[in-house]
Amino acid sequence: MQLVVKPSSSRRSWIDEALFCTRVHQPGRPYRDAGGWNSVRRGQGRYRDKQIEGGGRYIDINPKGYVPALVFDDGEVLTENVAILAWVADRAPELAPQGHLGRYRLLEMLSFIATEIHKRFPTYLMLPEDVREPIAQEILRWFRFAAGRLERGYLFGKTFTVADPYLFQLARGAAELGFQLPEPLRDYIARIEEPPAVQAALRREGLA
Numbered sequence: 513m514q515l516v517v518k519p520s521s522s523r524r525s526w527i528d529e530a531l532f533c534t535r536v537h538q539p540g541r542p543y544r545d546a547g548g549w550n551s552v553r554r555g556q557g558r559y560r561d562k563q564i565e566g567g568g569r570y571i572d573i574n575p576k577g578y579v580p581a582l583v584f585d586d587g588e589v590l591t592e593n594v595a596i597l598a599w600v601a602d603r604a605p606e607l608a609p610q611g612h613l614g615r616y617r618l619l620e621m622l623s624f625i626a627t628e629i630h631k632r633f634p635t636y637l638m639l640p641e642d643v644r645e646p647i648a649q650e651i652l653r654w655f656r657f658a659a660g661r662l663e664r665g666y667l668f669g670k671t672f673t674v675a676d677p678y679l680f681q682l683a684r685g686a687a688e689l690g691f692q693l694p695e696p697l698r699d700y701i702a703r704i705e706e707p708p709a710v711q712a713a714l715r716r717e718g719l720a
């Protein structure tokens with residue numbers, strides 16, 4: 513089975529992979545727009561109703577209706593941030609924590625980000641503003657926990673792993689929504705978004 517791609521080891525490319533919250537991606541091919549998170553955020557529909565650039569409905573690619581989705585040349589589709597980022601890390605071991613528990617530490621961190629932080633946002637955004645505070649406090653609690661891990665630079669110390677762009681992207685979005693993030697997390701966002709390649713990726717996603 514010929515699955516994929518020649519993975520590039522450059523940080524730019526992996527940051528791109530991890531910013532595909534608005535994209536359907538086929539490894540080795542240009543991104544296809546799934547309608548754009550910004551348009552969804554502006555209330556212009558859900559991904560499940562969107563058409564994909566070049567034709568076809570997003571719902572036919574991912575019946576769950578949300579992004580991301582990774583489409584392989586043989587037609588297989590991989591969904592869920594945890595699974596996709598673990599797939600990326602398996603192909604770029606320099607972007608995964610080391611040690612005999614490294615792979616499981618990564619899954620532990622990705623699951624934490626996905627369930628404790630990421631999935632609280634749809635509920636937060638769905639609620640009327642005057643009743644959002646308790647869930648905002650829960651989100652902040654877990655951002656503070658993540659911030660406590662950044663003493664040496666990244667979630668896994670000095671090593672930048674695929675978990676970092678996932679947290680970066682959520683923390684950056686939270687700051688835009690007005691969340692008062694702890695200082696280490698604000699510094700982390702500034703540091704990760706500084707390189708021109710990350711700026712370019714953010715611009716492509718309509719996020720800068």
Ligand SMILES: N[C@@H](CCC(=O)N[C@@H](CS)C(=O)NCC(=O)O)C(=O)O
Binds near residue numbers: 560591626630
């Ligand atoms: N369980 C999924 C959730 C992904 C998710 O919530 N994606 C959001 C964007 S960040 C989405 O597609 N929202 C738009 C929609 O529901 O139409 C995962 O972890 O990958």
